[in-house]
Amino acid sequence: DVKVTQSSRYLVKRTGEKVFLECVQDMDHENMFWYRQDPGLGLRLIYFSYDVKMKEKGDIPEGYSVSREKKERFSLILESASTNQTSMYLCASSPFGGAIGELFFGEGSRLTVL
């Protein structure tokens, strides 16, 4: 079965803290994505990666960075968390150039920044 695993379901952090969100997929997919989901705004793409050590900015990359050192792992980093980064974060993966390119999502990480 397809599996995308996010390291933490719920996190509470303080303003200014560094936050790491980890995502691991076991499907050997080339593409991995980080989205955040907020009421009324839907899913917005933060960063994506189409290969190891490759990354591209999405629609809202400010305040975030990412790391992809291994194919199966894609990390989202908040260098200095702020309250406006309180959100649900969803990781997804997809095969490159697949027949459908369907996204497989993790369960999400709900981050609260106080």
Place this chain on the structure above:
Amino acid sequence: GQNIDQPTEMTATEGAIVQINCTYQTSGFNGLFWYQQHAGEAPTFLSYNVLDGLEEKGRFSSFLSRSKGYSYLLLKELQMKDSASYLCAVRPPHQKVTFGTGTKLQVIP
């Protein structure tokens, strides 16, 4: 850039049919997805259209008109478990899939 519009909320009766519309304006197009998301859960894939026309999959069907930048998801024989958000997403020629804000469907008895 991308612009995807869908209604915010809809209500329908159990056993009925409901159509959820999605319009999009994108710079390049390589397919349109529909995802279902129950409250507190991750989105799950429902359908994918890349050519014009209707794709049927059980109680769910999805339609695409590329010339009009328009798609709809049709849900038949509604069940209470169909209460969820339905997300329209567009895939441009590169790999960045962009989502609409979603339509929250409430099915009532």
